[in-house]
Amino acid sequence: MAKECLCQANEIVVFSCSGGSNCGQIANDVAVRLTEEGIGMLFCLAGIGAHVPGMIESARSAKRIVAIDGCSVACAKKTIEHAGLNVTDYIDITKEGIAKNKDFKLSQQDILFIVKRAKQELARER
Amino acid sequence: MKIEILGMGCPKCKKLYENAQAAVKELNVQAEIVKVEDIQKIIDYGLMSTPAIAIDGEIKAAGRIPAPDEIKKWIPVK
Numbered sequence: 632m633a634k635e636c637l638c639q640a641n642e643i644v645v646f647s648c649s650g651g652s653n654c655g656q657i658a659n660d661v662a663v664r665l666t667e668e669g670i671g672m673l674f675c676l677a678g679i680g681a682h683v684p685g686m687i688e689s690a691r692s693a694k695r696i697v698a699i700d701g702c703s704v705a706c707a708k709k710t711i712e713h714a715g716l717n718v719t720d721y722i723d724i725t726k727e728g729i730a731k732n733k734d735f736k737l738s739q740q741d742i743l744f745i746v747k748r749a750k751q752e753l754a755r756e757r
Numbered sequence: 758m759k760i761e762i763l764g765m766g767c768p769k770c771k772k773l774y775e776n777a778q779a780a781v782k783e784l785n786v787q788a789e790i791v792k793v794e795d796i797q798k799i800i801d802y803g804l805m806s807t808p809a810i811a812i813d814g815e816i817k818a819a820g821r822i823p824a825p826d827e828i829k830k831w832i833p834v835k
Contacts, residue, residue, distance in 0.1 A: 641806045641820055678803055684816040685803030692806060692820030 643671035643753065644693040646679065646707050647700075653741075654701030654724040654731045661699055661722075661745045670753065671697055680710045687714050695719040695757060699749065702731050720752045758788040758832070763799050763819075764808035766792070773808040773822050780828035788832070 645665050647658035666673040678686035690696060690711075697720040698707040708718050725731050727748055729741050760777050764770030774792060781788045793799065799807060806820030810828065817823070817831045 644805075672805070674805055675803075683803035685809065685819060686805060688809065688816050688819035689803075689805035692818070 641672045641674075641689065641692065642694045643697060644674045644690050644695070645671040645697045645699065645749075646674055646676045646711060647698075648702075648707040649676065650701045650706060651733075652701055652731045653734050653737060654729060656701075656735060657724055657729065657737055657742055657745055658699040658701045658707070658722075660737060660742045661749055664742070664746050665697075665749055670750065671695075676707055676710055679714045679716070682714060687716065690714075690716055695753070697749065697753070698722070699745070700724065719757050720749075720755075722748055722752060758786065759813055760788050760790045760832075761793045761811040761814075762790065762808060763793045763802065763804060763811065765796070766794050767808075769822055770794075770808040773810060776822065776825045777810060777828055779825040780832060783825060784829055784832055784834055786832060786834060 645662045647662035648655050649659040662673045665671045674690055675686060696716055696718050698711055698718045699722045700707045702725045703723055708721060711718050724745055727745060762770060762774045762777060777790050802816055804819050809819035810817050812831050
């Protein structure tokens with residue numbers, strides 16, 4: 632593996648529920664896209680759920696913690712808060728008008744819409 | 758006691774190493790302070806950002822440079 636410094640500022644970290652529905656998987660795609668666009672850094676929600684200290688402390692140093700949940704069960708938000716971290720920016724995809732179902736042929740239009748909503752959230756001062 | 762400073766060796770990592778040295782000196786405790794620059798070991802700790810500090814294998818901070826006074830709170834004094 633290349634010797635790459637990890638000392639860049641993870642100012643914005645992004646967690647998605649990545650759950651077992653279209654909305655959960657849209658959340659995952661959105662988090663990946665935000666990372667690819669350099670807006671934030673996708674972090675591992677499972678690591679937070681497992682209370683891996685390295686992951687928790689890495690997230691704690693971020694200025695903003697974004698949680699993207701597929702639905703109002705809010706697993707991502709609750710997992711993050713259970714680890715003692717505060718969510719600064721939050722999106723519940725079903726509240727954005729996308730119905731939850733088991734169709735995993737994701738709509739690119741829906742993904743782009745939630746990416747746009749995430750960017751709007753992040754444009755707000757905290 | 759073993760204190761690990763995890764990072765690729767950039768100035769931030771060096772500053773954290775110095776802060777750990779200062780904390781140990783001020784408490785007058787015996788501790789081995791080691792630099793860990795192996796990316797695989799850093800990843801094995803679950804770290805997503807560095808520099809980081811681990812005391813006896815437990816990550817205490819990551820992605821920032823705690824001051825000596827903060828590090829002192831994590832060092833058990835017998």
